[in-house]
Amino acid sequence: MDWRVVYMGGVFISLFLFVMLISKRQKSTADKILSTWLFFAVIHQALIGWYASNKMSDMPALIGWELPFPFLHGPFLYLYILFLTGQQRQGWRSILHFVPAVLVAIILAPVLGSMSVPEKLGAIAPVRFEALFQWMVRGIIVSGVVYVVLSLVLLRRHKQNVAVQFSNTDKITLNWLRYLIGGMGVIWVVVIFFESAQSLYVVVALFIFFIGYFGIRQVGIFSNPPPAHEVYLPAVVQAPEAEVVADVADVADKKVKYEKTGLTEAEASRIHTALTTLMRTQECYKDSELTLGDLAKTLEIHPAILSQVINSKEEKSFYDYINTLRVEAFKQLLLKPDSQQYTLLSLAFECGFNSKTSFNRNFKKITQLSPSSYVKEMNISVQTGE
Structure with missing residues (x-):
């Protein structure tokens, strides 16, 4: 040659x-x-x-x-x-x-x-x-x-x-x-x-x-990417500027847990309640491309504050928090009679997962079981193929 x-x-x-x-x-x-x-x-x-x-x-x-x-x-x-x-x-x-x-x-x-x-x-x-x-x-x-x-x-x-x-x-x-x-x-x-x-x-x-x-x-490297979701530089998410703190009501009573942002325990609880309500009513987690910035924009708060609330109240990263909600939604969807005609993967996509690998990895991480093992253990009749 x-x-x-x-x-x-x-x-x-x-x-x-x-x-x-x-x-x-x-x-x-x-x-x-x-x-x-x-x-x-x-x-x-x-x-x-x-x-x-x-x-x-x-x-x-x-x-x-x-x-x-x-x-x-x-x-x-x-x-x-x-x-x-x-x-x-x-x-x-x-x-x-x-x-x-x-x-x-x-x-x-x-x-x-x-x-x-x-x-x-x-x-x-x-x-x-x-x-x-x-x-x-x-x-x-x-x-x-x-x-x-x-x-x-x-x-x-x-x-x-x-x-x-x-x-x-x-x-x-x-x-x-x-x-x-x-x-x-x-x-x-x-x-x-x-x-x-x-x-x-x-x-x-x-x-x-x-x-x-x-x-x-790879989408976006040599071509123009699709419309982007709200994404911030790491420094913005990890350490909000001082003026951002002013967006949060009543920061006089600071707690050590929130001293980076000046966020009070009461305000953190209010934000967490608003987040939980948003997830329950709008099921934002079903958007497979959901980002921390998207939720922060909807809740009208700084992404660093939202990240800190999720970390402290849920004791999870944003990624784990959203995928836990998706797994729970998947488990609830399995119980519906209409779900028997669909495959596990199609139900997973319905709940916000965007690939079989991501679904299997997160489901096993959260439940300690693979999706098929979970279905068998719960004695649920559903198609297990792709």
Whole structure:
């Protein structure tokens, strides 16, 4: 097999994804970061294809300029996840992540300018700069490992935020982020443990194919997402600003439990009662895409306050609270005679679950039984198929 086809395929896929992103309407900051990343990926892949085609001697001035690019991929991965998951604080600091790549480029400018063509082509060992290039390779490895670890930390925080704000997680970007981080991790494993340049080129090209395939399948990455529900940055949900406290009546009698928001026990009870009434009368939990922000908007309170009330009064996260209501609704629905003609999954969808996996996982977590085992134990006649 001619692996040059794979390398050049990576170039065209990167270019295709880049064009898809820049043509996307209403681009977020995360979209702009990803499109910039893909732009540099196109250049990097082109250099790889150029090397693989043994065309270095045609333009020797470009030899060596592939070294700064690996210092870009880690920061782009980290910043993309940071902004996609809403965990950014001060945007101007983001530029500091690219300092190593810029420093490498500045150092390389005089070094590559002083090297002869035979040295660049490897016909003569570049003894003068051998130590420098070795340190750069070590720096590339350190950069890759550090940013993969940092990205995993962001993913972990995002998972916690998802439980705070979302009632269903199957369609959240967790899998997309796992694919990105996992793919980058594989690349750095190849860099560290395999000395073959061909192996690295192949795995980079395959990674581009990989993110292209899953990125196009993931709603909202390369296309415009459907109308969004109310979602807030993690910092907003976890720590409301001081002026938000003024939205809550009578905050003079503060309790330690609610000292972050200045919420009194009486006011927390009132909000909890209003929430319970809302759930009973409007059955909001049946909306499979329900978010904490949706409920907060309906109740006309700050999402951080609502989250705190749910945590303290229900002793659950928003995610567990809503899915507990869905499980209870499902159990009640099972008792109706008309339900016998439907499958367990169709009844689960009626109660707000959006996938079989989510339904089975949450039902077993709450009841300690699988749905089919529960039906058998309760001696309920219902279709158990999908």
